[in-house]
Amino acid sequence: MHVGLEHYLTVSFLLFGLGLLGVIMRRNLLVIYMSLELMLNAANLALVSFSRFNNNLNGQILVFFIITVAAAEVAVGLALIVALYRKRQSAHVEDLTSMKL
Amino acid sequence: MAPSDILPDILFYLFAALTLLCGVLVVANPFSRNPVTSAMFLVLTIISMAGLFVLLHAFFLAAVQIIVYAGAVIVLFLFVIMLLDLKEEQRRKIKLFGAGAGLVSVGVIMTISLKALRATQPGANLPAPQIEGGTDALGKLLFTQYVLPFEVVSILLLVAMVGVILLSKKDLK
Numbered sequence: 425m426h427v428g429l430e431h432y433l434t435v436s437f438l439l440f441g442l443g444l445l446g447v448i449m450r451r452n453l454l455v456i457y458m459s460l461e462l463m464l465n466a467a468n469l470a471l472v473s474f475s476r477f478n479n480n481l482n483g484q485i486l487v488f489f490i491i492t493v494a495a496a497e498v499a500v501g502l503a504l505i506v507a508l509y510r511k512r513q514s515a516h517v518e519d520l521t522s523m524k525l
Numbered sequence: 526m527a528p529s530d531i532l533p534d535i536l537f538y539l540f541a542a543l544t545l546l547c548g549v550l551v552v553a554n555p556f557s558r559n560p561v562t563s564a565m566f567l568v569l570t571i572i573s574m575a576g577l578f579v580l581l582h583a584f585f586l587a588a589v590q591i592i593v594y595a596g597a598v599i600v601l602f603l604f605v606i607m608l609l610d611l612k613e614e615q616r617r618k619i620k621l622f623g624a625g626a627g628l629v630s631v632g633v634i635m636t637i638s639l640k641a642l643r644a645t646q647p648g649a650n651l652p653a654p655q656i657e658g659g660t661d662a663l664g665k666l667l668f669t670q671y672v673l674p675f676e677v678v679s680i681l682l683l684v685a686m687v688g689v690i691l692l693s694k695k696d697l698k
Contacts, residue, residue, distance in 0.1 A: 429648025448627030
């Protein structure tokens with residue numbers, strides 16, 4: 425069978441599910457963050473395949489902006505994790521249950 | 526079917542399998558719970574996803590994906606992993622209830638969405654794809670129709686940079 429939109433969307437859905445599973449299952453803040461990146465990438469793949477099969481470049485522009493914003497978000501998030509680690513000496517979600525430091 | 530028609534399909538299955546396999550190893554590696562291993566498999570996931578982007582004729586995005594993600598984001602991750610002392614991670618057990626609940630909920634969501642995909646067949650009656658996501662086509666669109674979001678994103682990057690510098694100061698107020 426020829427590879428079409430459905431195939432790419434299936435891969436994108438499965439990757440999104442994997443990322444979601446990582447966010448729910450893992451207890452390490454950094455691995456949770458990597459799983460979030462996986463979910464963002466799954467959305468990117470869906471957008472690029474929609475863009476390709478609908479003959480419309482706007483989807484790729486959106487992916488370009490998503491990649492830029494994701495890079496900024498990773499920098500800020502990792503700085504927050506480092507600041508949190510300095511206060512609490514832990515990057516484990518079970519040790520970070522109270523809002524007040 | 527000519528060989529030039531079959532090759533992209535073979536490459537698609539290769540890259541898709543590689544992406545999903547490395548994705549599994551990022552989330553649940555049976556051999557190592559070390560975050561460094563997860564980060565390394567995230568690099569492999571992203572590179573094979575760039576291969577999928579090339580198969581979708583999104584050449585510019587494939588390059589950006591490798592430069593920004595594999596080049597910058599993962600290096601940042603590795604720096605932070607080495608800043609923090611994460612040897613404790615290997616000793617802790619994964620909670621069985623959390624893992625079970627996660628598997629069930631993700632399984633339900635995946636079943637529903639894949640069933641919906643199978644039922645609706647969104648790509649059934651589309652014309653043959655023609656667009657090429659090269660640098661010139663994307664650049665033209667980016668600097669005409671999308672010039673305002675482009676400038677806003679540059680301000681966002683500046684704000685993020687200032688924020689990160691403030692957050693990494695020793696005495697956080």
